[in-house]
Amino acid sequence: FNCNSIIFAGYGLKKDGYNDFENINVAGKVVVIFKAGQPTDGDKPMVSNPKTDGSALSGKIKYLTENKAQAVIVVDPSIDNMSANLKNYLVSPQLVMKTEEVIKRMNLPQGMAIINIGSAAATKIFAAAGTSVDALRKKIADSGKPASQELNVTISASATKVEKPVRAENVLGFLEGSDKKLKNEVLVITSHYDHIGLTTSGADKVNNGADDDGSGTTGVLMLAEAFAKAKKAGKGPKRSILFMTVTGEEKGLLGSEWYSEHPIFPLEKTITNLNIDMIGRGDKAHEADNNFVYIIGSDMLSTDLDKIGKKANKDYVNINLDERHNNRTDPERFYYRSDHYNFAKHGIPV
Template structure:
């Protein structure tokens, strides 16, 4: 855990959580190369979390830190059932009611077959599931600062791939905390030894990390936290 305290006396009790998972699936039993490296899944996301932590720390040192606090968290056990983030959501360091959003970075260093000639895209999942406020903030940050193509084809609770339920953001969403999941899709080396650092597209990784950074910046400095939408019966969405 890396904690950056906010600068505003009132708003600093509110916490933005940025996550990525640093575990992978270990060794395989067949083939000459038995090491599943996990460079994209999720070395890229872990790198993204560290990049954001460094950038925000430098901003604070320069006297321009965020008003709200930010928790940078790399979790373990994602590949075994989102265990690390589940543990945190059940034993939070900071109260969940003060957690304004989770930005989850899981695989941002590659492309997929549907974007073979496009190195300017990222899938976003969940941004409008609980909070239309968050969806607007994230998309405005992209338009104002990054201008990357946002692919939302998997942004559906009933998508057969079930990506919304398959990464650490879900353990925040199920507690009613707004989330955005940043993802590059699957590729032939997904969960294979071939997921190596030599195949990482570093400029694309950096641009996606910039999108998360600017979204985090807007969330940490906005006048109000994202409002959770209501169901038809008036209860908060989950």
């Protein structure tokens, strides 16, 4: 956008007794608001509950969007103290998988632009209009009334979307079952082989991810080797097994999502997904005995899977099966945060 004036709308509040948008038409305009803070009535804040009275930033954005503002510039002093790592995160490219849904979303008409600026940038904008952040805050505080106004300052901003295709692969290994009928059913064993990429400092910038999820990937390879040897010895499984290490888990479970939407073997013939994630270390809850594993999801879609797994554990290895996170409402939300979820959402036991 390119504009010759902007609308200053104070704290962006619209409530009984105080309305920053009174007598202002924001349609098609660039509007500047303070992200935080509030006017006072004497020593008493005029805002009681940001969640219900529209004073939270989301409420301000909602109002401006509904009233068709062209853009909103949010003055947020905390940006000036933002760490370098957080700044890099905010401006880093976004990796998405181009599914039909994503393509449709990317092609939607451009909505209202939301631009966050720190105090340094705000100072320059208001100085060009012959005022300052402090002066405007003081005017509101002294009068107890909005100081909304049009500011004669030229602002232009533009952003160009740059798309760069990135190729990544899931790696699959298939072991056919020995039973003529049951071999058409497939057990899928997964892990993710990606980690979080490069860091911004240090001599070794590569985040190797030995535990997350090199440990799970190694586990899949060891299982594949063991089952291949068993089959060679005439003791292979009756059902088929697909060993799969997937890509893009850290970017949103992308590899497993792709497979679940484009399966090599029909999902209706996929009996179970066993997903292995971060089995390479203990934690504070198990310092006394790290012979444990967290089990998540085994009883959510199939009671049989849960019973079979626990019996096998009791009969052969007898490790501690910790189920403290085995809950859809668990605060950590692990059930939704690894590749098994893309099978579970299709009704496949995990």
